[in-house]
Amino acid sequence: MVTATATTEMSRAYQVAASVTDPELPMLTLADLGVLREVTEEDGVVRVTITPTYSGCPAMDTMRDDLVHALREAGYRDVDVRTVLHPAWSSDWITEEGRRKLAEAGIAPPGPAPRRSGPIPLTLTPPSSRVPCPKCGSPDTVETARFSATACKALRRCRSCDEPFEHVKEI
Numbered sequence: 001m002v003t004a005t006a007t008t009e010m011s012r013a014y015q016v017a018a019s020v021t022d023p024e025l026p027m028l029t030l031a032d033l034g035v036l037r038e039v040t041e042e043d044g045v046v047r048v049t050i051t052p053t054y055s056g057c058p059a060m061d062t063m064r065d066d067l068v069h070a071l072r073e074a075g076y077r078d079v080d081v082r083t084v085l086h087p088a089w090s091s092d093w094i095t096e097e098g099r100r101k102l103a104e105a106g107i108a109p110p111g112p113a114p115r116r117s118g119p120i121p122l123t124l125t126p127p128s129s130r131v132p133c134p135k136c137g138s139p140d141t142v143e144t145a146r147f148s149a150t151a152c153k154a155l156r157r158c159r160s161c162d163e164p165f166e167h168v169k170e171i
């Protein structure tokens with residue numbers, strides 16, 4: 001009985017945490033992004049473990065506040081958010097659902113992440129050569145700015161339909 005209740009509560013806390021959206025990509029939840037690693041509850045304390053998308057990402061504080069706020073709203077008084085940096089987040093962790101939501105919002109999802117050779121979490125990679133246009137699907141697109149409104153996205157332009165669009169970079 002106790003176990004069943006604990007399990008139900010745990011998954012409810014997980015559901016609440018998983019529904020919190022990313023400050024920079026508000027169409028994605030932290031679960032879609034693969035940022036949410038674990039949610040546990042012990043002695044009335046909910047512990048949330050997250051892995052930031054980029055080290056030093058300014059959105060992290062907002063993410064943390066949003067998680068605490070959402071869980072408190074759901075009735076969890078004691079919320080502890082922990083950040084785990086290893087293994088480093090990779091754009092490969094964005095779920096299929098997340099990629100679909102990005103494309104629906106007109107943002108090109110990341111391609112396969114580059115292989116990492118060392119423990120450095122943020123690798124500067126050359127711009128992706130092939131990012132299909134999320135609006136018309138044409139592969140004929142060009143990067144116009146390495147950074148858009150947020151560091152995790154580059155700005156591209158489609159040479160077929162002439163539309164500018166954002167692209168979540170591969171890391």
Ligand SMILES: [Zn+2]
Nearest residue numbers: 133136158161
């Ligand atoms: Zn296009």
